[in-house]
Amino acid sequence: MTLVEHLEELRRRTIISLAAVVVGTVIGFIWYQSSPPGLMPLGEIIRRPYCNLPAELRADFTGEGECRLLATNPFEMFMLRLKVGALAGLVLSSPVWLLEIWSFITPGLHKNEKRNTLTFVTLAVGLFVAGAALAYFVLDKGLYVLMSIGGEVQVGALSGGSYFNFLLGLIVVFGVSFELPLIVIMLNLAGVLRYEHVKDKRRAIILGLFIFAAFMTPGQDPFSMVALGASMSLLVELAFQVCRVHDKRRGRERPEWMQLDDEVASGPVEPAGPIGTSAVAPGGAFERPGPIARPEPVDKPAPRQSLSGGAFDDIL
Known part of the structure; x- marks a missing residue:
C-alpha cells in the first residue's frame, strides 16, 4: 500500500472507532438513569460506595434519609451524567476500536509477533480491569476512613463532580499500577532485566512499591495505600517467578560460552605450534618421495609451408 492508502485506511478506521464510541456514549448516557431489567443504573453503581457510609457520616438533603450527591451549579448534574456516559461508552465500544487498531497494525507483523502482541494486549486489558475492580471495592472502605475523620465536627456532603473525579482517579491509579508486572516480564524477555538482578533486592522493591502507593492514591488513606x-507486591513477585523460569529455560537453550560478557575470554589461550611443521613420532622416518611424473610432450603442429612457388597457383 502507498502512503496515501495507509492514511485513507487510518481515517476510515478512526471514523469507525469514533462512531462506536459515540454510540456507546449515548447508551451510557441513557443507562445512567434508566437500566434494562436485571441491571443497576450507572448512577446507582457510582454512588453506592458513598451510600454505604453510615447515615451520620453523610448529609441528608431530602429530609427522608435518601442518599444523594450534592450539585453546586446548574450544569454539574448534566456534566456528571455526560462524563459517566462517555466513560461507559469508551468501555462498551472497546471491542470495536481495539479490533480496528489490531486490524491496522497486524498486516505489518510476522506470525510470532502477532501472537506475542495479542497475548500482551490481553494480559494488559485483564490486569487493568482487575485493578479497576479492586479500586471500586477499596473505595468503600477507604471512603469510610476518610469521611469518619473529624466526623464530630463536620458532616460529609460530596458534590457529584468531586466524587466522580475521586473515583475515576482511584480506578486509573490502580489500573495503571497493575501493569507493572507486565512491564517487568517484557524487560526480561528483551534481555534487559534478569532474575539474578532482583532476587536479592526484594525488600527494597517492596518498600518502593508501598512508597509509590502512598504518593499515588488520591485520598492517601491507609486502607487504599x-x-x-x-497487591502490587504480589503481582511483582509473580512476575519475578516468571522471569526466573524464563531465565532457566534460556540458560538451557544457550551454551555456556554465550553467557559470557564480550570482554571475558571463553577459556585459556594455548600457545600455537610452529607454522609449516608436523609432529613426527619418535623413531619414525620420512619416506623418500618417488620421482615426479613428467607430462608427456605434446605433438608440435606441422610447420607452415611457404607461400612461394605453387602455393599461389593453387590459390588462383
Missing part, C-alpha cells in the same frame, strides 16, 4: 501496595 495498603491494598495497592500489597
